Amino acid sequence: MQEERRIAVLRAIVEDYVATEEPVGSKALVERHGLNVSPATVRNDMAALEDEGYLAQPHTSAGRVPTDKGYRLFVDRLTNLKPMSGAEKRAISTFLDGAVDLDDVVSRSVRLLSQLTRQVAVVQYPTLSRSTVRHIELVALAPDRLLVVLILSTGRVEQRLLELDTPLDDTALVDLRSLVNGVATGELISEAIVALGTLAAARPGPAASVADLLVEAMSDHRSHERLVVGGAANLARYGDSFDSAVRPLLEALEEHVVLLRLLGEASQSGTVTVRIGAEGPVQELSSTSVVTTGYGPHDNALATLGIVGPTRMDYPGTMAAVRAVARYLSRILDEG
């Protein structure tokens, strides 16, 4: 029985602290929330919660502030997210439905997400690993220069330039085109890599060069896991703790490698992952939390999207927004 109330107290403290940005005391707590107990009781609970590491005091005789561990418990015990309001739902669908191509969908999503959460939003392009090859096109720019265009099922297009040792005539080009397409088109990236690898081994010369280049373009995931970031202006709201918090975050936002590590593995579509403060992989960002989820057509988590913000954030609202955007985005990918 007391256990339950303690959770309620923790929850109330988190909510108040997030709203007011100030340490919250026992008296204000019972007044603002309908707790049917006296401040003294709450004080006892708070002392216990502090002993267990869920709360902290900036200094003696000040109110309590949640610790990372406190936020963690808050998030874990909180199964019911804030539902999106009707207006928000409408905003999401009208905002995303107007998109014309993949780039547009992604950039709209990132803007939408940052506006809904008032945090910095990050959206990863659908990763290559689970998409398939739709078409490979070879364009002869010159007899010995080839433009290799790779078109994927997600609508993504990669192009590479290839310098050939020996010139290639038109019929050879046509043959080569149908050869690589025959091997790779329709296959998963992972399978296409294998198929092209064996092709390169079997047929030295131009075919091998083209196949190698394609394998490289497909394998080199890291460099192609493109990210879009938006809503950095929301960082201006940090106010206090500036150089310590905002600077490393701004740096991380430009270093896509760091950002990818921060997003982590694409979690299952539908599950929202929350990484609080020092739980994340980047030490400099110990005062920021990351809320992510996977998205993709047919509930395949092709990629990750989410937000980055201060540990003191509105977790229910943020998690709900992240999930909602991911769902709409998945649905759009289903259709396209």
Next chain:
Amino acid sequence: MQEERRIAVLRAIVEDYVATEEPVGSKALVERHGLNVSPATVRNDMAALEDEGYLAQPHTSAGRVPTDKGYRLFVDRLTNLKPMSGAEKRAISTFLDGAVDLDDVVSRSVRLLSQLTRQVAVVQYPTLSRSTVRHIELVALAPDRLLVVLILSTGRVEQRLLELDTPLDDTALVDLRSLVNGVATGELISEAIVALGTLAAARPGPAASVADLLVEAMSDHRSHERLVVGGAANLARYGDSFDSAVRPLLEALEEHVVLLRLLGEASQSGTVTVRIGAEGPVQELSSTSVVTTGYGPHDNALATLGIVGPTRMDYPGTMAAVRAVARYLSRILDEG
């Protein structure tokens, strides 16, 4: 004679203020710089400069601070930029020489520029208007779906998807390909637009659709004047005047339309343009300055690059860095 000294005083004040970030007084000024006059004389000059609007006092009995007009005079009278040190030159060339393609060149440039100036750097992709068409490729994804790939002399590649009303067979495709290439390849964008326009009028059907799409892709400058931004972490150094200065700037950095207006027309290659405070087109950014220059092969200013920073910045060093990066970048485009 006095006129000259006044300029020297203004210059000294600007230098000190930029270095210390604090209002500078007469005594400190004569000590730090080798002015062979007394503080009283300097005070008279300062009073005169204030009357003319070049200086301002935060409050009575405080030191002086340059106004926008003061910075303007400082920049105009300052023909000799700080030369780059040998180490800096080496850094620039090694940094840029490793680039493999246009994307890489641009992203390296932006990083380099932000590191050299410790400001936010912006680099615009070479604009379409003065580049020529290298090749147009048509790829049949399906009988009625065409991928149109436009390759420009700058190395830029644009692709568009086209849904056809009527399917197109292979020979028709080959014809169409050679038709549009015959008309457009080698031409300036502006000329290619005209040629394709007449082609579209003369030949209804698929040819017109393709030509229209190409014209649209070429004409629609705004949406294609891509920008890359880097070094936003340097904004963390703003410290004071935060919400008023950094927030609008962060917003502008994400709104590429605003940013393009900020960069302005590509100034002649070799000339560095400085826009100080309210001289710029965006009111919210009245406390930031923009330093830009044009770049491009053979001294054609294909595009603009530059930095955005507080009005209180090291103009000589910044201008020199901007010019140096633009030169190296132009040279690389010459070779490629």
Next chain:
DNA sequence: CTTGGCACTCCCTGCGGTGGAGTGCCAGAC
């Protein structure tokens, strides 16, 4: 035109006092 001197202004800093919000603990009530 420059310079030294002088009175004046105003900000910044440090200091002590006060008020308030909050805590911890204890004894009593349920």
Next chain:
DNA sequence: GTCTGGCACTCCACCGCAGGGAGTGCCAAG
């Protein structure tokens, strides 16, 4: 055993105030 009211205590945030210092403007003399 748990909750509650009361009480003493702590400590921060705020305020007013004085002192020092950096800077200015002005004036008379070189």
